[in-house]
Amino acid sequence: MLRRLMLAILALLLTTPAFANGGVVSAADPRAAEAGREILRAGGSATDAAIAMMLALNVVEPQSSGIGGGGFLIHAGPGGASTTIDGRETAPASARPDRFLTPDGKKMAFMDAVPGGISIGIPGNIRLAELAHKRWGRLPWRRLFAPAIRLAAQGYQISPALSDRLQLTAKVMAGFPAARALYFDKEGKPLPAGTVLRNPALAKAFQTIAARGAAGFYSGPVAAGITAAVASAPRHPAKLDAADLAGYKAEERSPVCGAYRGYRICSMGPPSSGGIAILQMLGLLERFDLTKLGPEDPRSWHLIAEAMRLAYADRNTYLGDPGFVPVPVKGLLDANYIAGRSALIRIDATIPHAGPGNPPGAENWSYAKSGEVPSTTNFAAVDGRGEAISWTSTVESSFGSFVMANGFFLNNELTDFSFLADAAGKPIANRLEPGKRPMSAMSPTLVYGPDGKLMMALGSAGGPRIIMHVLKTLIGVIDWKKPIGEAIALPNIFLSGDAILLEDDTPLAAMAPVLAKLGQTVSTAKLSSKVNGVERDATGWHGGADPRSEGVALAE
Numbered sequence: 001m002l003r004r005l006m007l008a009i010l011a012l013l014l015t016t017p018a019f020a021n022g023g024v025v026s027a028a029d030p031r032a033a034e035a036g037r038e039i040l041r042a043g044g045s046a047t048d049a050a051i052a053m054m055l056a057l058n059v060v061e062p063q064s065s066g067i068g069g070g071g072f073l074i075h076a077g078p079g080g081a082s083t084t085i086d087g088r089e090t091a092p093a094s095a096r097p098d099r100f101l102t103p104d105g106k107k108m109a110f111m112d113a114v115p116g117g118i119s120i121g122i123p124g125n126i127r128l129a130e131l132a133h134k135r136w137g138r139l140p141w142r143r144l145f146a147p148a149i150r151l152a153a154q155g156y157q158i159s160p161a162l163s164d165r166l167q168l169t170a171k172v173m174a175g176f177p178a179a180r181a182l183y184f185d186k187e188g189k190p191l192p193a194g195t196v197l198r199n200p201a202l203a204k205a206f207q208t209i210a211a212r213g214a215a216g217f218y219s220g221p222v223a224a225g226i227t228a229a230v231a232s233a234p235r236h237p238a239k240l241d242a243a244d245l246a247g248y249k250a251e252e253r254s255p256v257c258g259a260y261r262g263y264r265i266c267s268m269g270p271p272s273s274g275g276i277a278i279l280q281m282l283g284l285l286e287r288f289d290l291t292k293l294g295p296e297d298p299r300s301w302h303l304i305a306e307a308m309r310l311a312y313a314d315r316n317t318y319l320g321d322p323g324f325v326p327v328p329v330k331g332l333l334d335a336n337y338i339a340g341r342s343a344l345i346r347i348d349a350t351i352p353h354a355g356p357g358n359p360p361g362a363e364n365w366s367y368a369k370s371g372e373v374p375s376t377t378n379f380a381a382v383d384g385r386g387e388a389i390s391w392t393s394t395v396e397s398s399f400g401s402f403v404m405a406n407g408f409f410l411n412n413e414l415t416d417f418s419f420l421a422d423a424a425g426k427p428i429a430n431r432l433e434p435g436k437r438p439m440s441a442m443s444p445t446l447v448y449g450p451d452g453k454l455m456m457a458l459g460s461a462g463g464p465r466i467i468m469h470v471l472k473t474l475i476g477v478i479d480w481k482k483p484i485g486e487a488i489a490l491p492n493i494f495l496s497g498d499a500i501l502l503e504d505d506t507p508l509a510a511m512a513p514v515l516a517k518l519g520q521t522v523s524t525a526k527l528s529s530k531v532n533g534v535e536r537d538a539t540g541w542h543g544g545a546d547p548r549s550e551g552v553a554l555a556e
Contacts (some may be wrong), residue, residue, distance in 0.1 A: 074267065
């Protein structure tokens with residue numbers, strides 16, 4: 001009887017929106033959220049909690065992120081100042097612009113390029129964590145690894161989400177012995193949900209990094225395991241050597257910030273395209289009264305779709321690694337430029353073709369889409385002192401490159417570069433070059449209220465859709481006055497060329513006929529998402545997690 005009561009209480013905690021003045025965490029897996037809460041209860045900062053969640057997610061959600069990948073982090077101190085850290089993977093010295101071309105000069109098929117060694121970039125998450133901990137950590141570095149080490153060493157149950165991904169990728173994963181040995185049974189079938197899985201190799205790697213700091217990842221036996229795994233990959237073996245790993249640096253960068261209806265929005269700048277695209281779309285939409293229209297009016301979604309089409313056209317033309325290409329950040333966010341682009345939008349008609357604009361200071365680049373796919377994870381935390389953080393972390397595709405080293409998957413981030421170096425006689429900003437960071441959509445975001453105080457930290461998974469998941473949530477909170485959980489639950493929208501995609505089985509999908517009459521080319525699709533965030537209102541801090549995911553928010 002007592003056990004049933006305790007289980008009922010636990011279930012209530014995991015499904016009720018979190019609230020506490022002492023701190024809140026939100027992550028895409030309950031066990032990762034619990035790791036963050038454990039660290040807050042031990043006196044850790046929001047940064048400490050976020051590091052613990054990143055590590056725990058590597059164990060329980062390996063399909064999405066981990067120390068074999070990278071990420072972006074945005075941080076707000078108790079005084080409100082915001083900072084971002086770029087832990088995006090970089091291309092090794094061996095990478096060249098023709099890396100993803102066939103011998104006859106044609107682009108490789110995307111899913112031929114992903115599995116194996118040639119897609120692997122130098123992981124950045126541990127250097128990111130180290131830099132963040134030096135700046136804002138309170139607990140000892142070693143303490144932050146304890147929850148993840150327990151999960152890896154003592155075992156955890158495979159979740160339905162992980163089980164689904166194993167089933168979907170089983171054919172490819174079967175060709176990678178390390179992954180097959182860990183995640184398949186003796187009959188060669190993926191382990192089902194509920195199976196208790198232990199990962200002693202990952203626990204050992206965590207212990208090494210916990211003892212030695214980031215040097216324990218970028219040199220020594222863990223680093224040697226990475227270089228050997230890339231060189232001996234079952235498909236497309238490649239070179240990623242000790243010098244590549246030792247030379248990796250996370251970069252502290254200024255966020256991109258802008259105003260929207262009296263709120264201040266800050267997000268990740270280049271090499272992410274997320275912050276710029278979000279601020280552009282908000283600027284494009286500000287002259288329209290979305291509050292009056294509301295989420296039930298198809299015209300609201302029509303306007304969002306038009307802003308999306310314009311912003312993504314700019315994104316796919318001008319964004320890249322600012323260390324390699326002159327990204328026209330000021331021009332893309334210039335008020336006059338945005339006003340001119342907004343004038344293209346009509347509430348009663350569709351732009352025939354939404355091409356890129358000509359922002360001030362832009363060079364003549366060629367339009368090209370990146371190869372991002374819907375994966376990744378996000379987690380957010382706020383502590384009792386008012387420090388908040390949102391961190392988007394990824395290995396890119398599900399299980400990254402499928403190559404494992406030391407019990408973790410290595411990313412396939414290099415396939416986020418354009419496979420071509422130029423098009424139509426013009427260079428592509430996001431072309432592959434040694435040492436370069438690929439363009440990303442990851443958009444960890446902070447929102448400051450009209451009172452100037454921090455009120456929200458959020459982000460999402462979803463590949464190129466990340467930007468739209470965050471934008472939709474911002475509009476839900478700011479324009480439609482919804483609490484963060486309800487804003488996250490709003491329908492998802494994306495684009496396919498000049499057409500727009502509406503999330504299946506939602507009120508938005510039912511608006512398809514009206515949107516078609518406005519000139520939109522419309523179809524419906526399964527647009528899953530994993531948005532996680534925290535929000536402050538008059539009563540304190542609350543957490544929100546995407547109902548489409550296994551995520552939860554927990555209060556300290």
